[in-house]
Amino acid sequence: MPIKLLPHLRFLNPSVSVTGFPSMNIQPTVRTIPTFCRIFPFKLQYLGLTRINQQPQIPSVRKLTTRPFRTRPGSQSSGSDFNRTRERGRGGEVRASKSLIEDEAELSDWVSDLGSKRNNKYDDDSDFKSAGSGERRGGRERESFPMKRRRENDSDESRGRGRMNRNSANSFSRNDNPRFNRRSDGESRDDGGDFSRRKSGGIERGNGNSFRGNSTSFRGNSNSSFRGNSNSSRGGSSYSSRGGNSNSFRGGNVSSFRGNGNTSRGNSNPSRGGNSNSLREKRNERNDGGGFKKEGMQLRREAKFSEDDSDNSDVEDEDEDEEMGKTMNGFEDLLTEEVSDVDGDDEDDDSTLRTNARKSIGLDKEDGVKRSSPGNDNSYLSESRFAECAISPLSLKGIKGAGYERMTKVQEATLPVILKGKDVLAKAKTGTGKTVAFLLPSIEVVIKSPPVGRDQKRPPILVLVMCPTRELANQAATEANTLLKYHLSIGVQVVIGGTRLTLEQKRMQTNPCQILVATPGRLKDHIENTAGFATRLMGVKVLVLDEADHLLDMGFRKDIEKIIAAVPKQRQTLLFSATVSEEVRQICHIALKRDHEFISTVEEGSEETHSQVRQMHLVAPLDKQFPLLYALLKEHVADNPDYKVLVFCTTAMVTRLVSDLLGELKLNVREIHSRKPQSYRTRISDEFRKSKGLILVTSDVSARGVDYPDVTLVIQVGLPAEREQYIHRLGRTGRKGKEGQGILLLAPWEEFFLSSVKDLPITKAPAPSVDPDTQKKVERALSHVEMKNKEAAYQAWLGYYNSNKKIGKDKCKLVELANEFSRCMGLDTPPAIPKLVLGKMGLRNVPGLRAK
Numbered sequence: 016m017p018i019k020l021l022p023h024l025r026f027l028n029p030s031v032s033v034t035g036f037p038s039m040n041i042q043p044t045v046r047t048i049p050t051f052c053r054i055f056p057f058k059l060q061y062l063g064l065t066r067i068n069q070q071p072q073i074p075s076v077r078k079l080t081t082r083p084f085r086t087r088p089g090s091q092s093s094g095s096d097f098n099r100t101r102e103r104g105r106g107g108e109v110r111a112s113k114s115l116i117e118d119e120a121e122l123s124d125w126v127s128d129l130g131s132k133r134n135n136k137y138d139d140d141s142d143f144k145s146a147g148s149g150e151r152r153g154g155r156e157r158e159s160f161p162m163k164r165r166r167e168n169d170s171d172e173s174r175g176r177g178r179m180n181r182n183s184a185n186s187f188s189r190n191d192n193p194r195f196n197r198r199s200d201g202e203s204r205d206d207g208g209d210f211s212r213r214k215s216g217g218i219e220r221g222n223g224n225s226f227r228g229n230s231t232s233f234r235g236n237s238n239s240s241f242r243g244n245s246n247s248s249r250g251g252s253s254y255s256s257r258g259g260n261s262n263s264f265r266g267g268n269v270s271s272f273r274g275n276g277n278t279s280r281g282n283s284n285p286s287r288g289g290n291s292n293s294l295r296e297k298r299n300e301r302n303d304g305g306g307f308k309k310e311g312m313q314l315r316r317e318a319k320f321s322e323d324d325s326d327n328s329d330v331e332d333e334d335e336d337e338e339m340g341k342t343m344n345g346f347e348d349l350l351t352e353e354v355s356d357v358d359g360d361d362e363d364d365d366s367t368l369r370t371n372a373r374k375s376i377g378l379d380k381e382d383g384v385k386r387s388s389p390g391n392d393n394s395y396l397s398e399s400r401f402a403e404c405a406i407s408p409l410s411l412k413g414i415k416g417a418g419y420e421r422m423t424k425v426q427e428a429t430l431p432v433i434l435k436g437k438d439v440l441a442k443a444k445t446g447t448g449k450t451v452a453f454l455l456p457s458i459e460v461v462i463k464s465p466p467v468g469r470d471q472k473r474p475p476i477l478v479l480v481m482c483p484t485r486e487l488a489n490q491a492a493t494e495a496n497t498l499l500k501y502h503l504s505i506g507v508q509v510v511i512g513g514t515r516l517t518l519e520q521k522r523m524q525t526n527p528c529q530i531l532v533a534t535p536g537r538l539k540d541h542i543e544n545t546a547g548f549a550t551r552l553m554g555v556k557v558l559v560l561d562e563a564d565h566l567l568d569m570g571f572r573k574d575i576e577k578i579i580a581a582v583p584k585q586r587q588t589l590l591f592s593a594t595v596s597e598e599v600r601q602i603c604h605i606a607l608k609r610d611h612e613f614i615s616t617v618e619e620g621s622e623e624t625h626s627q628v629r630q631m632h633l634v635a636p637l638d639k640q641f642p643l644l645y646a647l648l649k650e651h652v653a654d655n656p657d658y659k660v661l662v663f664c665t666t667a668m669v670t671r672l673v674s675d676l677l678g679e680l681k682l683n684v685r686e687i688h689s690r691k692p693q694s695y696r697t698r699i700s701d702e703f704r705k706s707k708g709l710i711l712v713t714s715d716v717s718a719r720g721v722d723y724p725d726v727t728l729v730i731q732v733g734l735p736a737e738r739e740q741y742i743h744r745l746g747r748t749g750r751k752g753k754e755g756q757g758i759l760l761l762a763p764w765e766e767f768f769l770s771s772v773k774d775l776p777i778t779k780a781p782a783p784s785v786d787p788d789t790q791k792k793v794e795r796a797l798s799h800v801e802m803k804n805k806e807a808a809y810q811a812w813l814g815y816y817n818s819n820k821k822i823g824k825d826k827c828k829l830v831e832l833a834n835e836f837s838r839c840m841g842l843d844t845p846p847a848i849p850k851l852v853l854g855k856m857g858l859r860n861v862p863g864l865r866a867k
């Protein structure tokens with residue numbers, strides 16, 4: 016049958032080879048092979064044309080669609096990933112520096128900050144080896160960075176904050192404001208990754224005993240009923256939710272490491288145990304009819320996407336969720352987390368759950384042998400139902416309303432333990448329902464707490480959820496509202512950057528909430544500047560760190576430490592993430608009690624990524640990357656009418672450049688990064704969530720947690736900041752058991768990154784060549800991209816790679832590469848960079864750079 020080529024598939028032409036792949040022998044027929052076919056030959060398996068590991072039969076290729084594929088033989092059985100696991104050591108792996116900047120905001124703000132710090136120590140080149148750190152708030156030199164607008168000087172927020180600062184009597188004085196400090200501490204960001212690891216190492220030696228606990232599988236068998244019926248039995252900040260006979264099945268082969276703290280204390284309060292459903296109903300009625308009843312619906316309505324927010328959200332600001340550069344100062348103070356109020360090592364379980372979990376992981380009840388089960392779309396789900404847990408009827412109603420029937424595996428594994436009141440560090444793959452896993456038991460804690468009277472001046476915040484990005488905070492609050500649909504008296508609010516502090520203050524005053532979702536920087540602002548807020552935080556019973564490893568990383572740690580210090584020690588703490596490195600496990604006791612449980616639903620020996628997500632890496636020199644990216648996208652779009660693609664770029668300004676370019680090439684693109692106003696970010700995020708047929712070019716603001724359904728492809732252009740970031744970015748596709756694809760596009764000198772992900776099933780894509788027409792088209796499109804955007808991208812690019820330990824080591828080589836990038840954007844001469852910036856980057860007098 017003759018092959019009919021679609022015009023759009025003809026961009027490939029072997030005559031323009033990709034340099035760096037001399038061994039590539041492209042047959043003439045390759046011309047007919049779309050890039051995707053060559054990168055994803057598995058597609059052919061669907062067409063029955065080739066075995067999965069076979070080279071595609073090129074002549075057979077006709078119209079190629081990016082069709083779903085099956086789990087590869089021999090790959091991780093997705094049906095059995097609910098297993099006890101120990102983190103695999105990754106010794107010897109090369110990891111990209113954690114100090115890589117997420118965007119170049121810091122860089123521009125350094126410049127701004129220099130005016131006030133001209134004579135300080137940071138003027139010394141040796142203190143500023145990279146552009147990846149430092150002050151982000153702009154000022155005098157804003158002109159050099161046209162995209163960045165000033166927030167502090169002209170917003171109500173800054174004025175309000177200024178007043179509040181002068182008047183407020185809080186524990187974080189302005190002079191000691193880490194947020195302020197970190198923006199001037201360029202060097203902390205500069206070497207953050209190393210520093211972090213070194214510090215962690217130190218901590219490990221000093222305190223590294225918190226994971227020595229027992230690895231348990233099935234504990235106890237009691238089929239518990241609902242607990243904790245008595246408000247009166249729960250006073251003050253005690254852990255009412257800990258007591259009783261909660262089902263605490265610790266899921267099948269889920270790894271469940273206990274800390275080595277006190278484990279002998281049982282739950283002795285008899286009043287907490289064994290309540291029937293009717294009691295639950297009664298309790299709920301009582302609580303839901305409490306002081307907030309009338310406000311309930313309103314609270315939820317206003318929880319997040321309030322009109323107020325959108326009104327002010329065009330206040331551009333530096334991105335607290337992306338900013339880094341904090342130091343470890345004061346960190347040691349937090350190592351004395353109180354451990355006295357720990358629960359016992361009680362053996363309490365729910366046999367039904369246990370049985371279900373065993374089934375869900377393919378464990379035969381009789382012989383205990385693990386059966387492998389083939390992967391399928393629902394393999395992220397367990398066989399347990401929410402009703403089997405000690406969840407209140409109104410929550411169950413909310414769950415049903417959300418369309419959730421069975422628990423996901425991470426929910427099945429963690430819920431009973433959390434409901435029991437234990438601190439938990441949980442690791443589960445991306446898109447498997449971790450948000451519900453921590454929200455649901457948190458809501459139960461609120462339900463069990465005494466209702467707050469209307470006249471209470473400073474009603475306590477009972478649950479505090481910390482998220483690293485605004486998008487994620489919004490999303491978590493939305494999920495909370497879904498679950499709270501029938502809990503009319505429970506309110507959720509969000510405090511994030513990018514909106515005026517004063518309006519958040521007003522909103523919180525008008526509609527006090529019991530559950531607060533926040534980004535660290537903004538929460539700290541409220542602690543410092545909002546009257547009565549610190550008092551309200553003293554009511555916190557549950558503290559959640561979503562994306563815990565990121566929040567505990569150097570970029571956020573200082574804020575997190577302050578926040579931990581601002582909530583009661585007598586609390587329950589939940590840490591969730593898809594990646595929990597050894598380092599995180601060593602430092603997690605900053606937040607967790609020693610007897611916390613580490614629960615992982617990632618099967619031992621299996622990858623942290625989903626087997627149904629096909630991962631490829633593609634190595635091509637810089638000058639071929641834009642045309643390649645275009646080619647990949649064009650083909651994916653042609654093959655997938657419902658395409659939904661995320662393109663991750665290294666920095667915000669590079670994101671803007673790539674978005675501009677793809678827009679010029681007439682692809683349907685949107686961009687999102689920290690330099691966009693919050694209103695824009697929220698709008699684009701919502702649009703992408705709902706849309707199909709859209710490409711979102713993004714910085715790492717979308718890397719973690721964001722739940723965009725049905726993403727068909729994730730492309731990562733350039734070096735990911737670290738292994739974990741690669742995993743989280745990739746995790747935007749393949750959610751809820753869906754299939755997806757991921758491509759990592761690296762330059763030859765970035766290939767070293769692959770060693771840090773060598774345990775993941777990333778296969779090398781055959782290097783495609785680029786049709787000269789495509790190349791020309793891209794060059795033409797680049798010529799239409801605004802010069803200032805290219806200049807900003809160049810500077811950002813330089814800053815990003817300068818902060819990488821490996822690439823930034825040889826400054827001359829770095830500048831050569833940066834100038835190559837500049838040429839790829841169509842610039843004959845590299846843009847000039849302010850001398851001060853060069854100084855901060857440690858790049859003064861490096862040949863090849865132009866200073867201004």
Ligand SMILES: Nc1ncnc2c1ncn2[C@@H]1O[C@H](COP(=O)(O)OP(=O)(O)OP(=O)(O)O)[C@@H](O)[C@H]1O
Pocket residue numbers: 418419420421422423426443444445446447448449450451592593719720721722746750751
């Ligand atoms: N029990 C359930 N049944 C079906 N869908 C669920 C269930 N629980 C959660 N979900 C849905 O699964 C999706 C992914 O959930 P969520 O965003 O919490 O994943 P995650 O594990 O936190 O991912 P990430 O690691 O990327 O943050 C969401 O759309 C959520 O509504």
